[in-house]
Every structure is written in structure tokens, then in C-alpha cells.
Amino acid sequence: MNENVIKTLPKCPVEITLMLMGDKWKTLIIRDLLKETKRFGELKKSLTGISQKVLTQHLRSMEESGLVNRKVYAQIPPKVEYSLTEIGKSLSVVHDAMYKWGDEYKKMQPS
Numbered sequence: 001m002n003e004n005v006i007k008t009l010p011k012c013p014v015e016i017t018l019m020l021m022g023d024k025w026k027t028l029i030i031r032d033l034l035k036e037t038k039r040f041g042e043l044k045k046s047l048t049g050i051s052q053k054v055l056t057q058h059l060r061s062m063e064e065s066g067l068v069n070r071k072v073y074a075q076i077p078p079k080v081e082y083s084l085t086e087i088g089k090s091l092s093v094v095h096d097a098m099y100k101w102g103d104e105y106k107k108m109q110p111s
Helices: 003-007 013-021 024-035 040-046 052-064 092-108
Strands: 068-073 079-084
Touching (some): 024 079, 024 092
Antiparallel strands (some): 068 079
8 A cells, every 4th residue: 555545544434435435436446346357448348437537547546545456468459457456355345235225225215
């Protein structure tokens, strides 16, 4: 994890979690990478509406925070894969709770 990230961590654990995955796109990136390692184009395709710039910014931020691994293969054309680190994978409990809550909320809504 980058030293700058450590220095700027809020005192509240909830704030830390929100800082690292509270953005819509970060949460959906985590959702996709929990399933499998993906290339940039695969992530962009699965995240309807995200721009290339925003996806790049989020992946860099998540890599800097220690949530995402970026693996570059020395080949032409260049191949880059993204996966979750062990810390990133530990967010599965947060993701699963959000999924369960969203599913229950959806069931409570009138038809």
C-alpha cells in the first residue's frame, strides 16, 4: 500500500471502507474482479456507462490502495490483466452483504 494512502486514512473504519470502495464504479469493479481476473477491455465492457478515463483512474487508485494487482505481459500487442489482491478479496464480505441487502430491499418494493 502506498505510504500516502496510509497517512491520509480517516480514523473511522466506516470512512476507510467508503474511501476504498464507496464509489459506484469501484464497487462494481470489485464485483467483477471477485469473479475472475479481467483485462481492461473486459472490465470496460461489463461496466456499462463508464468512460475509459474513469476506469483507468479507479484502477490506478485501487492499485495504489493495495486492492488491485496489475499484471503486464511483455508481448505485442500489450496484454494487461487486473485481479484483486488478498486485501481486495477480503472485501467479498462487504460486497456479499450489499448484494443480500439490495436483494431483500428489491423484494420489499411494491410490484
